[in-house]
Amino acid sequence: MSSHPDPYPDRRSHARAGRASGSRGHGGAVIRHLLSAAIAALALTAQPLAAQRPFYQVRGVVTDVELAPVPGVEVLIAGGSRTTTTDARGRFVLDSVPEGKVRLTVRRVGYLALHPTITVPQSPGDMLQIILLPFAQQLEPIQVDVPRRRGIFGVVGDTGYRALPGTTVELLGARRQVTTDSVGRFAFDDLKPDHFMLRVARPGYRTRLVGVDLTGAGREYSIFMHEERPGRAEWADTRPAIWALEDLSLRLAMEPKRNRMTRDELARYGTMALCDIPRIRALVRDQASVLIRGSDRMFGADLCAWSADQMDLIEWGGNACRVVGGVATRVLGNNCGPRGALRGRQQSGFVILWPRG
Numbered sequence: 001m002s003s004h005p006d007p008y009p010d011r012r013s014h015a016r017a018g019r020a021s022g023s024r025g026h027g028g029a030v031i032r033h034l035l036s037a038a039i040a041a042l043a044l045t046a047q048p049l050a051a052q053r054p055f056y057q058v059r060g061v062v063t064d065v066e067l068a069p070v071p072g073v074e075v076l077i078a079g080g081s082r083t084t085t086t087d088a089r090g091r092f093v094l095d096s097v098p099e100g101k102v103r104l105t106v107r108r109v110g111y112l113a114l115h116p117t118i119t120v121p122q123s124p125g126d127m128l129q130i131i132l133l134p135f136a137q138q139l140e141p142i143q144v145d146v147p148r149r150r151g152i153f154g155v156v157g158d159t160g161y162r163a164l165p166g167t168t169v170e171l172l173g174a175r176r177q178v179t180t181d182s183v184g185r186f187a188f189d190d191l192k193p194d195h196f197m198l199r200v201a202r203p204g205y206r207t208r209l210v211g212v213d214l215t216g217a218g219r220e221y222s223i224f225m226h227e228e229r230p231g232r233a234e235w236a237d238t239r240p241a242i243w244a245l246e247d248l249s250l251r252l253a254m255e256p257k258r259n260r261m262t263r264d265e266l267a268r269y270g271t272m273a274l275c276d277i278p279r280i281r282a283l284v285r286d287q288a289s290v291l292i293r294g295s296d297r298m299f300g301a302d303l304c305a306w307s308a309d310q311m312d313l314i315e316w317g318g319n320a321c322r323v324v325g326g327v328a329t330r331v332l333g334n335n336c337g338p339r340g341a342l343r344g345r346q347q348s349g350f351v352i353l354w355p356r357g
Contacts, residue, residue, distance in 0.1 A: 054098075055097060055098055056099065056120050056121040057094065057095055057097065058097045058102075058122060059093050060075070060091070060092055060094075060128030060129065061091045061128070061129060062075070062132060063130070063131055063132070064131065064133075065133060065134070069086070070086060070108065070111070071086050072086060073085065073092070073106060074106070074107050074108065075092050075094055075105075076104065077094070077097065077102060078104060078105045079103075082097070097120050099121065100119070100120060101117055101118075101120075106132065110135065111133060112306070112310055112355055113310075114130060115304070115305050115306070116128075116302050116304070116305040129300065134235070135357055138208070138224065139159060139224040139226075140356075141222060142222040143219060143221055144220040144221075145217045145219060146217060146220050149189075149217075149218035150189070150190055150217075152171065152188045152198070152218065152219050152221070153185070153186070153187045153188070153219070153220045153221070154186055154187075154219075154220055154221035154222060154223055155183070155221075156186065156225060157184050157224060157225070158226075159224055159225075163180075163183050163184030164180060165180050165182045165183065165184055166179055166202070167201070167202040168200070168202065169198060169199070170198070170201070171196055172196060172248055173194060173195060173196040173197060173248075173253050174194075174253070175253070176188055191214055193214050193216060195213055195214075195252055195260065196252060197248060197249075197252060197312075197313065197354075198211075198212060198221070198223070199245060200223055200225065201237075206225065206227070206234050206236075207234055207236035208223055209312060209357070210263075211264075211313045212262075212263075213263065213264040213265065235293065240295040240296075240327070241295060243295070244294035245294075247326070247327045247328065248354075251315065255317075259315060259316055259317055260313060260314060260316070261277075261280075261313070261314045263311075263312050266309070266311050267309065268308075269308035269309075270309055271307045271308070272307060273305075273307055273308075274303040274304065275302075275303040275304035280314070280316070280351075283351055288350050289320075289332055289349065289350045290303065291328060291331060291351070292352075292353055293355075294327055294331075294354075297331050306355075310355055311354060312354045312357075313354040314353055314354070315352040315354075316352070317350055320350050
């Protein structure tokens with residue numbers, strides 16, 4: 001068989017050269033791809049670092065309602081891990097706080113926890129001022145509806161479940177008062193549905209205030225009394241408290257219900273901040289003055305710092321000169337004229353908070 005010369009003598013060499021060239025081209029593409037991926041990865045890791053918010057220090061001081069420093073108070077970012085504690089002068093420095101709106105938790109045993117929202121960073125030289133309210137942790141009263149009876153009934157005992165006969169029980173809003181019998185029981189019969197406050201007092205024990213929202217059915221309460229701490233006066237036994245409670249009794253009897261929220265109404269909102277409750281939201285917008293228990297004014301108070309489940313009763317109004325009782329007017333410093341008119345440019349709107357306890 002004769003052989004014919006290949007008309008394309010360089011075909012094989014070209015094929016080999018093409019394969020070699022293709023391998024080099026593919027390898028170059030792989031290297032370029034890897035380099036691009038590495039650069040992209042570096043860019044991705046660098047981007048969050050550049051986009052992170054800056055961090056700052058927050059400085060402040062914690063006092064009680066009499067402006068005395070409170071040491072040993074824990075201050076932390078709500079839901080976070082950064083925390084600090086106030087020193088002997090009530091001062092604190094919280095590090096690594098992110099920029100923007102930050103919600104804090106401020107707490108110590110014996111005081112009502114506070115949850116203020118602050119803006120970070122602070123202005124140069126600013127010091128956050130936080131005022132804590134004394135709060136005696138006590139057993140919550142047990143409440144039971146009594147469908148077949150109309151009124152408020154109950155028993156008073158100590159934390160060891162021993163009856164306390166001879167305890168004074170005053171019904172604010174009805175101007176009625178009784179003393180517990182030999183087994184610690186009390187009764188207020190034939191009451192119409194309304195809002196009331198029970199004041200339970202006995203020498204040697206902390207006075208209790210319990211809000212009552214009486215509907216159609218009667219209410220039965222078990223109220224526990226805690227012994228007083230030696231050397232410490234309780235607010236409810238002070239003269240300003242006596243005046244404030246007398247005013248409260250008048251307001252409960254005479255002021256419209258639309259100007260207050262009771263324990264039962266507040267319980268529906270659980271841990272919601274007071275400023276988020278629809279009926280109270282307008283008060284925050286108007287920057288109403290805040291009174292604690294009708295006798296202590298809280299300057300610069302933030303209603304968002306307290307929650308609904310911390311309160312027994314909340315009252316409010318647009319003009320302290322028209323509210324029943326004169327303690328709120330005196331504390332607010334309003335100059336009242338004839339028929340409840342304000343004189344001059346005075347702060348008029350107010351909120352009265354009655355914490356549980």
